[in-house]
Amino acid sequence: MCGIAGYISATHQHELQTIVQKMQDSLYHRGPDGAGSWKTSNSKLMFAMRRLAIIDIDNGHQPFINENKDLILVANGEIYNFIELREKLIQRGHVFKSKSDCEVILHLYEEKGIDCLHDLRGMFAFALFDARKGIAYLARDRMGEKPLYIFQDKEEIIFSSELKSLLKSGKIPLLLDEKAIYWYFHYGYVPDPLSPIRNIRKLPAGSVLSININDWKITEKKWWNIEDAPAIDGNPALKIREVLNEISQLVVRSDVPVGIALSGGLDSSLVAALIAKESPGSLTAFSVGYEGRPPCDERDDARFLAKHLNIPFQEVELNEDEMSANFLKLASYRDDPIADIASWGYYQVMLAAKQNDISVMYQGQGADELFWGYPWLKETAKENHLRLKKFNTSPISNDEIDTIYPYFMDKFPFFHDGNKIPYTSRFKNKIKELGASADPREPYKIKFPWENIDIMTTKMICDTYLRQNGIAQSDRLSMASSVELRLPLIDYRLVETAIGLRKTQSDLNLPPKAWLREAVQDLLPQTVMNRPKKGFSPPTHSWQKQLFKTWGHLLEDGLLTQHGILNSEGAKDLAKGEQPLNSVIPASFKALILETWLRAMTKELT
Structure with a gap:
């Protein structure tokens, strides 16, 4: 690395x-x-x-x-x-x-x-x-x-x-x-x-x-290209388990100690089970938690699995004040602007690993994107199947023909500000004219005729959210502590297996991750297999409130206004740190991340 x-x-x-x-x-x-x-x-x-x-x-x-x-x-x-x-x-x-x-x-x-x-x-x-x-x-x-x-x-x-x-x-x-x-x-x-x-x-x-x-x-x-994977017949669970066993034999190769970022969820749990089985006695688990143990704290669940697998367990409690104090430093570590409040957790678990002399970490990223782990992703695919059926019975507009995923951004929770109003209209009085005619649906435009909607949906989520939010910050925030991060669940052979199986049969109407769950059902306790998905998410509202209390003033007449991205009035408004109801990533938080990133990059010029 x-x-x-x-x-x-x-x-x-x-x-x-x-x-x-x-x-x-x-x-x-x-x-x-x-x-x-x-x-x-x-x-x-x-x-x-x-x-x-x-x-x-x-x-x-x-x-x-x-x-x-x-x-x-x-x-x-x-x-x-x-x-x-x-x-x-x-x-x-x-x-x-x-x-x-x-x-x-x-x-x-x-x-x-x-x-x-x-x-x-x-x-x-x-x-x-x-x-x-x-x-x-x-x-x-x-x-x-x-x-x-x-x-x-x-x-x-x-x-x-x-x-x-x-x-x-x-x-x-x-x-x-x-x-x-x-x-x-x-x-x-x-x-x-x-x-x-x-x-x-x-x-x-x-x-x-x-x-x-x-x-x-x-x-x-x-x-x-992900869509070029050859078609695969046969039992999906058996095919997936076969390639998972193969992956686990390959990714354990290391001449230094290894660890895993362990939550209470299925994905990191199955990676831990595979690695522990393939290389017993060589793995240490690290899990993050939060002050006061709010509902999003998964340390107890992670500790249970670590004990079940006989893996040494280390926990890291994230402090809100420490997170806020290191916010500017984190902007530099991320390298690209990525508006994900969970970044501090990613960084801290990798830092803890390095402090324990561990230079290789594993993480369970990618299964949600490959196996319908996100409800809104399934809804997107299903609605596009209906659009295709409509096209076969009656004419539709050229825009609908060109854009396979106009519903993708409606379903994707990070796109809107909570009021279900796209930024193109909501913030045009705050964001200066900067090429706003560029269609934000461009990454999701695919010319008709559409091949396999399920496969193209998987391709789009892998090319966008998985790579640029998940993989990118995982790489930068692990390497910031000189730790190599390995992601077994996006090994290309597993990806090609999922895509190849979908060329002969569909899992869209099955429960989330049905193929994957069946493939690994003997590896994990039923309490883990049946546990509801939580997601790697901190106390978002409290953290964002603290960040704007400490750093919100940076937006007022900041570098974004100097570079012509925000107008002065809009910058002052965003500096208040408003968090509209049901908003996952408010525009104010995106602006603050971008401002601190720009300040970090400006320092690199000196």
Whole structure:
């Protein structure tokens, strides 16, 4: 697990070393165990990285360079099937310098070129330079677990694992992208491939960018799509259990102690059971709770399961005053603006793990998105089935034909302010004109004819909310404490299994997570299997009230008004911290998160 950065230019760059060094230094928290870099003799290209040692602690240093010194690799992530790949490569004559998981990428490339991506199972983002061809590749894993931000202009590409690292380069002005900010006020995050900063984008998940530094030809392609999973026949529970067993055997590979973020729910519980079964005696559970033990406190439930699995248990009680005092720091750790009040809990459980000398953590994220864990997600799919049926019997508008999910945002609880009024109308007197004509439904527009609505619904939630709210903050807030986070339930083989099964049968009208529950029913006590879903949520109203009491004044004539995002009157109104009834993420909280994020990014320029 690491942080990577680099500079690729069509021309000689005198300050190449200085620029990349600044970015590398900014990534220290992602890799405190070592650093490495490499550059071409003509100063057109330089790669750098920071290392968090997880596999082959003593010898897995990067960059990896082949015997002929014409292939160079820096990689962030874990290749879970590296042992199997390594054994086959050795049989074919490849000589390894280490036992690192990421070194297999280099040798696979020697055999298959960039098509080697299809052999990799894990989470990764990497940069590889083929000096023979003069081509650099930037690639990202299938589900987008590992981040890769890219700045691109006519004659240069700068990339890094984090947004603030790019700003540290000194080459990129802090100009807000109006479309991205507008969408942020709808979603509470910025959907891929946009970033909040103009001319910086995220390489889409399952994509690879190739840059020929000789003729400066740049191409990008998707090498994996969730909807392309092959159809699967058979018993869903048996198929899912088979792949879960396989995943658990792969993800336990580590040369350092491991732990799990354990709530009282099904998802983290089944991950704990799988890991404990595969690697007994090596796992520690960590759970967060809240002062006064409100109903959302799940420590007792988590402790029960830990005792059942014979796992050591550590609890972390979150203090409201401490959360508020560290709010500005958290804005920097998140790297992207993500308006999720639960961020403090994510950060604290990872910090507690590191303080207990644990550098690898597991989390149960992804099952809700894959197996209909959210009621509003099921409702969205069902209503679109009705729309499709309507289309088959009577004409509908062009807008309905183009937009498969107009109901998605109506059902999605984070989109509205509690009064069921979209921000496009409610806040146009507070938000200045900043590209508001950009349709916020754009990420959900799919041309007719629609294939499989259930599959496309899953694709949309994975491409948006899961990746940009869940996965993104999990990565940043674990790496802020130099902890690697593994998410077994979004392993691509499990994803493809769920999608493949839906191509032959439907689970939409079954109870939530029916296939998954049946697959793991023998692993967990019935009290866990039958426990109602709570969600990882703190005392939201109280926390937001405290935050605005302490930090609300930052919105008044703050950076958002200086950058032309809010007008003065609107900023003062939002600074009051209003929380409309039934609002999950009020516009005031989104504005405060964005303001503190912008202040954190501005500091990176100094």
